[in-house]
Amino acid sequence: MAESLLTNVLGKLAAFAVEKAVKKFQSLYGIRREVEILSRELTYIQAFIKDADRKHIVEERQLQWVKDVIDIAYQIEDAVDIFLLECPEKLPGFMGRLQGLVKKATQLSFLYKFQEEIKKIQGRIREIKQFRETYEINTLGGDEIPQPHPSLLPIGDPEVVGFARDGANLVKYLLDDENTSLTVVSIVGPGGLGKTTLARKVCNSIEVIKTFGEPIWITVSQKYDLLDILTNIEKHLNVKSTDLDANKIAQLIWNALKERRYLIVLDDVWTEKLWAEIAKVLPNTENGSRVLITTRIANVAKGADTTYDPYELPALDDEQSLELFLQKAVPKKHQCPGDPTDDLKNLAIKFVAKCKGLPLALVVLGSLLSKTPYNFHAWNTLLQSMSWQDTGNECTEIIATSYDHLSFAKKLCFMYFAAYPEDFEIEAKPLLRMWVAEQLIPHEERRTLEETSECFLEDLVQRSMVQVSKKNPDGSIKYCRVHDVLRELAVKKAKEINFLMVCSKPNDWERCSKARRVAIHYSLDLNEPICNYANSYVRSLLFFGDSSKIDHSKYRVLRVLGNMRGELKLQNFKGSPHLRYLQLQTISIKDKEREFGEWIKKMKYLETLDLRKSLHSDLSEWIWQAETLKHVLLSFSLLLVPTQGPPSSVNLRNLQSLSDVRWSESWEASGLPNIPEVRELCIVVDRKAPKRDVASLLDGLKQVVNLTMRGDVIDLLITGIGRFPFYENLRTLVLDHNGDSDDTLVLCDGMLPPHLIELVLGNCEFELDPMPVLEKLVCLKFLWIRGTKSKDDSLRIECSAGGFKQLECLILEHLVIDQWEIEIGAMPMLKYLRVWACGSVAIPPEVMHLHSLQHLDWQTAVEMNYDVLSDILEQRPHLRQKFSYDLAI
Template sequence: MAEAVLKLVVEKLADVVTKEVSLHFGFNARIESLQYKLGWIQVFLKDAESKRFSDERVRKWVDDVREVAFRIEDVIDKLIAEVGYHPDNVNSFKPAKLRFAHKIGNEMNSIETRIREIKECREIYGLNELGESSTLPVRSPIKEFILPDLDDPDIVGLQADTENIVNLLLDPATERRCVISIVGQGGLGKTTLARKAYNRDEVKRGFEFRIWLSISQQYRLSDLLKMILEKIRPLKEDEKDRLLKEDPLSRQQAEEYLIGELNSSLVKKKYLIIMDDVWRNNLWIQVRGALPDVENGSRVLITTRFFDVAKGADPTCDPYNLHFLSEEDSQEILLRKAFPNMHPNARCHDLSDLPKRFALKCGGLPLALVVVGGLLSRHPPTYNSWHKVFEKFSWLRDDEKCMTILGTSYEDMPAVLKQCFMYFASFPEDYTIKAKSLIRLWIAEGFIPEVDNTVMEETAETYLEDLIQRSMIQVSTRFMSGSVKYCHIHDIIRDLAIQKAKECTFLKIISDQGGNYGSCTIRRAALHCNNLNIMECTGPNLRSLLYFGDLPDIHKFKLLKVLSEMTGNEITRPIEGDTFKKLCQLRYLGICSCYNFFGADSELWKGISHLRNLQTLDVSNVHRFTCDHMPMPDCIWDIRTLRHAILPDHSSGPPPTAILPKLQTLKTVRVRAQWLTDGWPKMPNIRVLRLSFFPPKYGESFATFLSGLYHLASLHINMHYKGSSTYDMLDMSSFPSYNHMQSLRVNGNWSWNKELDISLFPIHLTKLTLSFSNIQEDPMQVLEKLGSLRILKFDSSYLGRLFTCSASGFPFLEYLELYCLEMLEEWTVETGGMHMLKKITISCCYKLRVIPELQHMTNLKELSLVHIQAHLHDMLQGEEAYKIKQIPSIKIM
């Protein structure tokens, strides 16, 4: 970790010299000298990091190097901050500047003395051999990752257990609501087993409501009850207001109200509630009153590490004890992870008994096997390479084995990947992480290097995939493109991330658990409670703050680079106008809560415009407005470092004079009148563009603008229309055949000005959404020729009454949604058409009376028919039931 810190500092020194910031204070030569000395220390540091846990002398030396790197970083950031705060004073000789220069000069003297001491210590204590050789095994390049095997290796050995749990859930002989508990130590596969049973087709059909709850160690009862109610029905506005109150009396009243609402909502329903990772034996006592027992076969399934929790929930049900895996299953899991997407017969067999020895040492613990397999996948499949890995392990007894194995996998990572992994310690237990936000945070933190011909976001994606392949991080959801949408971390691996972050002074977690003392070495903090004054917990040199409650007082953190709120709550407490003005080094600003006072004329926008190093501005939900337009000051668009601007709907777009060379994401902005006369802003690297209020007269100029966006991958246009008027808003034939465009969404009452033709669409589209369209013909016969299309959605559109699809149509379509199509009466598909379709959703198509022969679509897993006419409903329940009976999950309302 010290290696990564020092690398960032050396790069920062070079950057300061390049920008001549230090020349303003006469420090250029001294900073170049520091850069030279630290470059030599880097030579020894990589080897030292690998030996720091086996040699106390090396550990002390590495810690000293990290400490001096932090001190240098402080000096450099203070120099940059001084120029940022007082740009008019840097070339003058005012007393304030002289005092500042004197103070910084003294600090540099102290740092240079410390560097000499570190060099001497290496020689005195016999550490000269560092850097001369390395016993670290050769790793595969980070970029060479393989998408995970679709046949999840975590499931190996759990087939019989899955059948047993499913039988318990569906047992017709037990009509009472019973609580089934899966018990076992951490990493044994309790959650995997519960998830496997939860997703079984017969379980989906067997319950009207299936609800999954991840229970953290620190939970709030009202939040759990609210989550259950939200899965059953949407919350009303008055309920939201009532449940937002924070005082103890209001929380007690909220709990009582939620228990009553849940009881009445579930009293006639057959439900399955999963409570994953329960730690407290009083949880069931707290929630059982909300879950009625009317002897209809309802079930509650608990996973826990503690026998008393399981027995206390339902004394009449014996806990299901999950055991360690057999030697055969253990070896199979390990080999599947070590050789992903490879047939067993193709695996390397020149490994002697090493796979068996690895499996035995893991003691049948699935999590350990998965992580070790992921580690081995990064090493050449030879006996010598695997044997070196085996010798590195410090195998301990069962109670410490898993954490030790995980620690070995952590030590195997490159320094940059260790930083990315430790960052997961910032997030609370069971937190679902948005991958795009995580990647932008990594970039703002400085973890991601710039590689020629590769944008940093793409490099960061390979790092995330590397962590996934190593089984250190788990995927929650992927996009159709294969990239990660949401991810999470296993609680045991999170414990490892927290442990390593603490050892390396990488991160401080501030919670209600105490021990929140401050230190000048704290660079990053995750605020898991409402602590509005955190200076005493962190010290003044904080660079990064992720907060999961109210925005704390940040005025004194002048070196802050990352500030991100992670909750998205309704906030009524005002933010002072100058809150962000002096944070001149801020690279990431994310506010996801709703601040109704964050208006168009707010001083906050003007303060943000001072952030001339800002890379990501994510404030999409700060203003819940009722007007059509939210003006923003043009000075916001003077920030040329912006990479991602995610703004409230209908915000003012950049002016024609704006030059945004690094901007990749812009959403959602209103088209400006000046664009028609004065030209469009300069955004050559834009990849995601979402525009609102697009008037018809812009069509020609917009097509010209699009022709220059060679990297555009996603385009979303909200057309402007009044009443029922229909416009020829956009000549789709003007769209060039973008090689990169994958997603297109057009919202608006628009019509085609020529006959519908496949040449009107980008050829590589994977997702197409048409809303409020007015196409007077069957669109399916044309759209079925989009050979890469995987998602197709029609929303509130006035289309023809007949949809037809040929036998060769939509070869890769996986999801089809038809919503509120007023004229649609018949939908037919020839045998062989749409053969890859997995999910169909049809809602509010009130005239639809004929659907295809769905029994021929063998890949179809889910069908949802909501608000359909009674005739179609009766047909599918009667003589046409054969069309849908093979589909595992069916919802008809």
């Protein structure tokens, strides 16, 4: 609720912004006194509402009072930010300051306006205090919400419950041999009923995979772009057009599909118009191809095809509902302990009844219970607080209840998801860094803000409010998304308090005039410069489309400028001195490095500079002067000179991530940079770099857990990594060698860090089989070896029983292998195996004994042994496979 934002804003202003303002003018008694009075008033209000996070706001007058206080907090934040922006950095002594103010009429005028603004705010505070007394707003809610207990539950999705009969019916429609025409099969039902889950279950069935191969899955959403959909289909088909013309892409898709039997999934369709547009692209060759649609709207399904009636997905029955609920509420047990008729079981049944068989409601409510103390009193208190009546909005109400139980900081973080378009796959690390830049994350002992933000995201996942779409090998979240129904809640809550607003079309700008954060979900044309936007106090601008004219200098207190998708063209490089987070994507700043660099150099608060997808040359002359930097992520291109690493003259003690910087010539003469807290490091080493200097840099780093080295690095790393201080703690090692092709790599025991989880060896050639050494890395989950195919002698590799105990993904590319033996018992956890262009190596028959294997991608230069393939597929019917041979490889 809104009271959570209030607690955060007031606490931040009282403890940070106001304190700074007082220090700026500690000798100007009038202003100092006014600010101190304001701070004291805020403290009293904060004390009054401090317990609001543990209670419900149940009356409209209470909610309105809280909104009034939030407006005041925003006014204070604006005044203080402008104050810190306008006032001089250093003021002389008392007499000198007075003389300076007299001489500088503009500054004196500003100070007067600031003092007047403070007095107005004080008057407004007195008004709302009187309002509270007049209307007897003496408490902000009723019963206290039970506080969550610590949870160490692993991140993961529950098993699919129910849908067995529904799945079988849909599979029958998809595989109907009597119907050879291209046909649409539709799943219809309200949000939260499990349409997408059922569709995935059907597509993963062995019968469907054997018939169609890998389905082409396209998420559509309420606002879609036809060109984006066509481009995504094109990517699935591995055809690439250099032209962005929709007609040409459509022709490529038609040609790629006309010779195959295909299954395309259009998930979350909202309009009948879409099928009319897509149908023109799909060939009907009378081979039984299918399109599977999920939608909330029956007319969308009926308008697509009338061959089969739309499949109206029923809700889960009582037994299935209880199973799914307990799966989340009581993990690892799936049932309440004790007699089935005990009090907790009865409460569980009552909770389930409120969900009306909606899977999303059951999962979210069960996840909430898993965070609540496991006793009758806590469960019953929560049940009694759910006093809403049957209105047909049970799913929305349950999700709102789960939201109410979040801490105030987590509510703000959840509201931030409103910025992203429907079904958008969100990269986790940039999201977490934006939370930190927005100062949404509280300080916790023995944790960095980034570590706390990661815990917040994991907690939202465990509460089933956020879904994980992809994980890193170490188990951390790489990409996530939110269900449409949950996103709607985030949008609603963010809008209530002007926390964040979304612009989906040009006319939306007017209603965003008071928003603190704005997300733009459409492309701005040449005639619509964003600098005309009236809200000069916006804190974040997030772009999800092409933006041709962006004059960010108009936004004087901007903290976050993020280009998430599309092309962003900045109109100029100036202004926005409060900027803490800058992400530019698909923008070329080549030939504008000086202008861009001079702007960055003036950023006094900049924490994240993300230019991974931008084209630029060396920026080292400017960016290292921003001493507040925490994350510097630059781009690497063989065509451009990479940015040199930071010189020894700068102090970057806050730096945690440093990506794609070049070995600096200054290190040899002036010493190494002061970057002791770096945890993620990617460095480019050329042949003229003295190995002793690069090694000395690594000698001084104790916190590194992810290390990437590009260039002439074999001798540097592999022969000496054991002596570096991060040797025991290193989790990810990427060694991308670009030296002479004659260089070979000989691995031996103890050479690589023992606790590696992810290892990539790029452009490496081996004299001996590397597997006997690599298979002893007991924590290794991801291994990718890329050769150069320049070596004449072929390898014989062997994986022994008991080796690679934790390995889940193995990729071998461009190695010269003539034989591969796998002993039974090797790689027991392997899920994904890709072997591509590795000479004449044949598929080992022992692959059938890799019981965890789910994906097999094998492309070789010799004809397949189809007897072996047949045996493997017979033993492993659920295996997804892709086989080919090409003598030209």
